[in-house]
Amino acid sequence: MKRLRIAALSVLMFCMYPAWAEPTPVEEAAEVSGIVSRYLLMDTKGRAVTNEDFPGRFQLISFGYTFCPDICPTTLAEMSLVMDKLGERAARLQPIFVTVDPERDTPEVLRRYTEFFHPAIIGLTGSPELVRRAAEHFKVRYEKYRQPGAEPGKYSVDHSAGMYLLGPDGRFLVKFAYALPPQEIAERIVALMSQAK
């Protein structure tokens, strides 16, 4: 079953990953300056979760939404592969997916979505204001895009891509740009884990 999941994710990534051949930098300096890792959100069981709730563990965070056709599934597939590549070290990493579409991404929808990619990924949501604040802190931009004449619930959400790594103290360490190969991300995380020992 695990092999089947990895194979499915790999195919998914191959199909959606035209930029794979040209890896982008690990971090974009202009984008990461001033990032504040603070958030107060809610998990799919209704529990409040903050960036301080994983002491001693790294957090790998991405923003997106479950109706997302391309970037989000690719990023979560990446996240899943990073977890697999970390092996036993994955216990020291908490992967997190924050929805930027809390109106449509109910806790149950979010739970099923993240579970498909990896059982360790936590889906976080919250009031639109709390989600907006978390995104602002991470300098994530997002905006609903509705085609003229579309029904109220039919829209897409344009949003920034990439993954954010927080250290064992909950502080921001590095942003991994979209399309960076999971192997490189895993290697970077392993190096940071070694330094943190």
Place this chain on the structure above:
Amino acid sequence: MKRLLPLLCSLILALPAGAAELAEKGLAEIRELGSLNGQALACAQNEAAARIKTLMIDFAPKLRDYGNAFEEATNRAFLAQTQDQAGCQSGAILTLQAEDAAQRLQAAVPATAQAGK
């Protein structure tokens, strides 16, 4: 039986009013605890936040309205604190204020009213 009926009716009518009255008692203190919790979370005062949660578990009636009031106040305070970039109070001060609010909560909602809720 004729005498009993009006008494039963008045008792039944009084029940929701009593419940409503209980639901109002202590809400201000619960909101205060929520507000302090939001500040503590925004300011990474983890010990203060943990103490406030313990106070809630120990003294708040287990009713939905109280839980909602706490959560809403927490969220509002977190948003305000992170919006204003205002200076943070120390964890010790937040904890003292929370203990004070919890004492007032206990006075407003005695333990007997909390039991089994």
